[in-house]
Amino acid sequence: MSTTVTASPTPVRPVSVPRTYRFELVKLVSQWRIRLLVLACWILPGLFVAGVSAQNTLPSDTLFGRWMHATGWAGPLVMLGFAGTWALPLLTSVVAGDVFAAEDRLGTWRHLLVAVRSPRRIFVAKVLASLTVILLLVAGLACSSTVGGLASVGDQPLVGLDGHLLTPSDAGGRVLLAWVAALAPTLALAAIGLLGSVALGRSPTGLLLPPLVALGMQVAQMLPLPVAVRLALPGYAFLSWNGLFTAPAQLAPLLIGVTVSLAWAVLATVLAHLLFLRRDFTNLAYDGGGRRAFTVGVLPLAALTALTVALIAVATDSTGITQAKVQRSLATAFAHLYRLQTEQLHRPAVTEAQLRASAACTKSDGQAAQQGAGNDWRCVVTWHLPGVPVAGTAVYQLDVGSDGRFVADGDGPKEVNGYFLVRTSTGDAPNPLWQFDGNVALLDTTSKG
Amino acid sequence: MDALHAVRARGITKCFGDVVALDGVDLDVTRGQIHGLVGPNGAGKTTLLGLLLGLAVADGGELEILGVPVGRAFAAPDGVAGFVDGPGLYPSLTARQNLTALAELRGRQARTAGIDDVLDQVGLTDVADDRTRGFSLGMRQRLGLAAALLTRPRLLVLDEPSNGLDPAGKRHVHGVLNRLAADGTSVVLSSHRMDDLEALCSEVTILATGRVVFSGPLGKLAAESRELDYRVRTSDPEAARRLADGTDGIKIADDTGRQPRDADVLVVRAPVPALDALVARLVTSGVAVRELAPVVSPLEAAFLALTEDRETSR
Structure with a gap:
């Protein structure tokens, strides 16, 4: 066979x-x-x-x-x-x-x-x-x-x-x-x-x-x-x-x-x-x-x-969520949104460069490592206005996710970020500085490769 | 290239792990012939049909289909159609849509593909636009046959095509298969319905445990068969019994328990010449013969004998 x-x-x-x-x-x-x-x-x-x-x-x-x-x-x-x-x-x-x-x-x-x-x-x-x-x-x-x-x-x-x-x-x-x-x-x-x-x-x-x-x-x-x-x-x-x-x-x-x-x-x-x-x-x-x-x-x-x-x-350089990155992201977002609020309130225009916004953030009141995700980030944002000798400050609580996304929740002063509405000439409008989303880049801007 | 045979298989073997499904199977199917494949469950019928349809590849042996040697590809040559283990239908499509999709798959226009014609041939014109979800087994079988016809096959391979068919459906299917054979199409079909095979097939192959135990014309099978049991219904059962008892080659076998006891019926076991002699004696003795028929068909008797012998020898 x-x-x-x-x-x-x-x-x-x-x-x-x-x-x-x-x-x-x-x-x-x-x-x-x-x-x-x-x-x-x-x-x-x-x-x-x-x-x-x-x-x-x-x-x-x-x-x-x-x-x-x-x-x-x-x-x-x-x-x-x-x-x-x-x-x-x-x-x-x-x-x-x-x-x-x-x-x-x-x-x-x-x-x-x-x-x-x-x-x-x-x-x-x-x-x-x-x-x-x-x-x-x-x-x-x-x-x-x-x-x-x-x-x-x-x-x-x-x-x-x-x-x-x-x-x-x-x-x-x-x-x-x-x-x-x-x-x-x-x-x-x-x-x-x-x-x-x-x-x-x-x-x-x-x-x-x-x-x-x-x-x-x-x-x-x-x-x-x-x-x-x-x-x-x-x-x-x-x-x-x-x-x-x-x-x-x-x-x-x-x-x-x-x-x-x-x-x-x-x-x-x-x-x-x-x-x-x-x-x-x-x-x-x-x-x-x-x-x-x-x-x-x-x-x-x-x-x-x-x-x-x-x-x-x-x-890649992947340092993750660091204090410096959180501060930079928050300050940048605040500066952009401050301009938006300025326009809403018909105040004199101001640029991000003039504002020179910066943020100082601490995690767990400085008791833990100053990096990583968590809802215990507390930041103080400082900015300047042309012709005003005193710098403005505002406080934010940040909830930073593991993926780098954060929600900034304004803690005052009320007229800047402490209330969800702002009073404009046409009526009340949402306050862009009260709560906003941001993003911390997980990768550093320069790569090794 | 073999112009006479639609299928020519020599020494086909197929194993699934340790299980030998086919063991040196030879098969010849003449063109234009309806060839029956018979065997007990697990004999290898479906495996063999699957090889003919290109659903599996043999482990050994030689297989020619429509004159073309089959290689190791999972596909049958052009001209082969059919189904094993029931036809494949898509329940979300109507009968017509199932056939249309199949015709277009083959590059033919639905209008010219002869869909109405094949639906008519299998008797499904009335339900052509019904979804096949609600079709009975018999209707599915007939639509499967229609799908196969649509490809204008030269070799049609069918596994249990009579399953679930009512008498009208069976008549349609038998008519279609006989017409196909008359037009030169070869048909290989498996069935457990011996009456179907006897009505349709000119040749049969009997498989048992993966081997061929008989292959040839039905007449040859009957000649090779041992004595059959016959039911004889007469006008005078007592006289008939006495005459049967006195006829050479006749054994009274009405205590087999196969049939419900009927006082008018005598069951005898006899070769055909002895049966002829008994009928002649009954008639000359004035006993009317009202019915004479084998208890089981010659094919079924041969099937049982051959497959039981096989099982016993194992």
Whole structure:
């Protein structure tokens, strides 16, 4: 008996990738939950932003939330903050986390393989189709929230994270860039969803993988981890877009975050591809490859994280949150916002250079190390006005997060930063110096590399 | 290149870990023939059908499909269609949309792909625009067959196509398969329904524990079969019993317990010549023969004999 298999090529004509992609897209779009998601992403954010903008109480715990009355450009940024935390992980799980598992659930793998005749092309088409839907959903979130904000509040200048004013066109460009930057971690989550969907088959764990990973990343960002570890996690790119709204823009963390996310996206997709080509399509009860899925799926991503941590640690100066950085950030933001308050109150114009604002900050009343996150930072800001011999002072309590974002809460004097309203010639208006958001750059401005 | 055979397999082996699913299987399927694949559960039928559809690759042996040697790629040559373990349908799409998507996958326009025609052939025109989520097993089977027909196959591979079919559905499916065979399409189908196989197939292959225990025409199988049990319903059961008792080669076998006891029915075990003699004696004795039929079909008897022998020899 012969024990060899003829190796000559068979005249197999697989279906082209574009046709398979269209087939996959038809299947995805025919699902009610996908249609509902698309509809929700294109309608609800706009309604949400318009609704919140009409309220007296604003979501000031969300970045840019306190500016939603001031400009329509704050709406899409609030939505981006919310999307990075909840919406995008869930959307990617529903789409990418199910795109392979659905065939297991329906028992249609054999049908698909007989029809397409190429597992490789099926994989490519499924990846492209799920990415298309995810991009459509993200575009909906961005466009809808922008339209909602602009329609309800208007095309006004946006106050940046260091207090400087961005013109409407500049704000629009940066909002667009921020959403584009958020695509990178979204793609990373989508790739993790694909990997889970391939590796775990019909098991619901595959569907839950993107939210679980996103939750893990968020918890990690709240812990006092070294900066290199923080930046090496793909979820950091959901935060690092903040750097676009300072002057100058903090691009290094953003670029690192985007690069790390894309590296995760590529590696997880390649791993999913390898697992997919090795899976047993004849087993209808396939629920994943167990140990092989762990070895092929998890270990390389862990290795990538370790490598990234090492690279970032070597290539960057990452002193984290230091006293000097906190003082510099607070003083800069105060100076910019003081000018804004000056304009509101129709006082004589003054420049940041004339103000010569500085801050003196201590943590835990000087009893602990003067660095790191915490809500026990207390700062005294000092500034000067032309022709006034005495320097002004104002007190702030700072709550500094592990990711460098801080909320400065004014402690007086009342006429400067102690009350949430200021009395202008046209009536009461929000006091920009009372509470504001700021950002401490985790990386130093010069890199070693 | 073999112009006579749609499938030619020699010494095919396939293992899943330590389990030998196919062990040196030979298979010849003539073009334009409906070939049945029979065997007990776990005999390797689905594995063999999967190899024909390109869902798996043999570990050893030679396989030619439609005259083309099959390599190590997970794909069947053009002209092969069918399904194993039930058809793959997408429940969020209607029957027509399932077929349209499949036609467009093959680069054909929905309007010219003959979707209405194949739906009509399998008797699903009335539910063409219903989502397949609510389809019964029989309707799913018929739509799976329609999907396969859409590709105008030269080799159709079907796993248990009669599962869940009502008599009307069965008539549709049998009609379609016979027409296909008449037009030159080869059909390989597995089934546990012996009546289906006898009605459709010109040749059968019986598998047991991954090996071929019989392959050839149904007539040959019947000739190789041992004695069968027959039900004989007559106008005078007592007289019939006496006559059967006195006929050479006839054994009374009505105490087998296979059927509910019926006073008018006599069950005898006999070769065909002895049965002919019994019928002649009954008629000349004035006993009317109202029914004469095998208790189990020749194919089922052969299947049981061959597979039980195989199990016993293990």
